[in-house]
Amino acid sequence: MTHSQKIQLARFKKERAEQKLGELLDSIPEVAELNNEIDSHLKQLKKLKANCPHENHLAWYGCNTGNYDLYEEYWVDVECFDCGENERYYSNQEEYEKKWETDEIKAKKLKEQMAAITADALSDWNEI
Numbered sequence: 001m002t003h004s005q006k007i008q009l010a011r012f013k014k015e016r017a018e019q020k021l022g023e024l025l026d027s028i029p030e031v032a033e034l035n036n037e038i039d040s041h042l043k044q045l046k047k048l049k050a051n052c053p054h055e056n057h058l059a060w061y062g063c064n065t066g067n068y069d070l071y072e073e074y075w076v077d078v079e080c081f082d083c084g085e086n087e088r089y090y091s092n093q094e095e096y097e098k099k100w101e102t103d104e105i106k107a108k109k110l111k112e113q114m115a116a117i118t119a120d121a122l123s124d125w126n127e128i
């Protein structure tokens with residue numbers, strides 16, 4: 001038997017063993033119940049991610065100087081920490097803002113900044 005055949009046989013045996021383990025686990029009622037619970041949570045998570053307002057996102061602005069590629073590029077990298085969605089927009093600020101910096105998100109950020117400033121001012125006041 002060649003080395004390649006040995007590897008193929010080992011992979012086949014591993015897959016067969018995993019299949020048997022899966023069948024055995026599925027035959028245990030508690031495991032089946034937990035699998036149903038996991039499926040239900042995964043479906044709920046998928047739905048929440050699909051409807052994520054991306055409130056908890058960060059944007060990074062990037063560019064290259066054109067030293068190597070002979071042309072300059074500008075972009076925005078965006079990632080949402082809640083749902084994991086991420087995108088890069090090349091020189092298209094409008095498209096980025098339309099999806100990621102909606103009026104609701106801008107208002108929420110402004111409210112958070114005002115609350116932080118107020119908290120700072122109150123803490124300074126209390127020290128006097």
Ligand SMILES: [Zn+2]
Binds near residue numbers: 083
């Ligand atoms: Zn999101």
